[in-house]
Amino acid sequence: MTKKRAVTFKPYIKTRYAYEKLRVCRHCQQFTVLWEAECSQCGKSTLVPIRERVTAKVKRTMLNERLIALFIGLVAIYFGQTFLQMILSAAAAILLIALLWFVQRRMLPFEVPSEMETLFEQEQPRIIEDIKRNRKLAVAALKDDELLTYEMLREISTFVQNDKIRLQQVVLLQSFVLRKDMDLRVEPLLIDSFDTDLAAYIGEVAKVQRELIKNSSIRYILAYEAHILEMENGVEILSSVAGAAIRLKKYVEAYPEFIRRYARNIPKDRFLRLYRMIQQHPESYWGNLAEEVAVIRRERYEWDSDF
């Protein structure tokens, strides 16, 4: 195994919606999902969030409509035959333009999402193309800076959801020393098939950030248990996931057999937690787990005052 690097991730800014991370260049119209200050295509600092761009466009269209209305109004006034007619036309024109402006203002919050939807549909090929360009940029950085590549892929994976990009991230994560304070993730990186790097990654996360091990990660590990056992540190991976699962009673109840199989390998503090959980809830269904725990306790912790 290659030596792991100690790194600190740039914080990942979570947005409520993915599209908030999509920006477009006002100058050359190139899209990007990365955080660069200058457009990689034209080099100008003209990148703006997509919503801002669309809002500006909608406001511009609305202004044009008001200008057209104003022009028609002016023609009406110009051709007025009497002074009174001109005054009345002017009043009517002002009233109508004000009405249009009022409607436009009320409709702006509805018009912007509509226009965004249209833009996504029309620009689909270019958005895909530009995200691919982002990805190429990320892969190109790999030689000098694996951390940067990972951070870029992490941003891109907000949009691109396939197993290839998930595995690329997992492989990179496996080249770093994982720590408790890191902004790690497991669920978004799970794939359908078995992968040794992913299994090893889950095993490591189970050690440093137990709370990230949830139902789907446990299910993944369980589904490929036989494959994992063939790995060099397979038992260690399975044991740390079992240890992490003891975090919540619902996981122990859902996977008692799995936890039973690795109960002998989990550290004392995890075992103590499991032991107490079973003691406190004798009414729950633990299967053979309760028995196994009792046996292990007798064998190893008979004289331990913690139990």
Added chain:
Amino acid sequence: MITYVCLGILILFVAVKSAVYMKHRKHTPSSDELDLKLLSLINQKSDRHD
């Protein structure tokens, strides 16, 4: 005469524009729908190429 025609056109213009806005309002997507739309547009193609 032209004055009346122009005012007529102006009324029509404002009415049509308002109607179009009302129509958009009815079909405007929520932020969640917009997000799903974008993600599905991006992923339907990129999956095939990768």
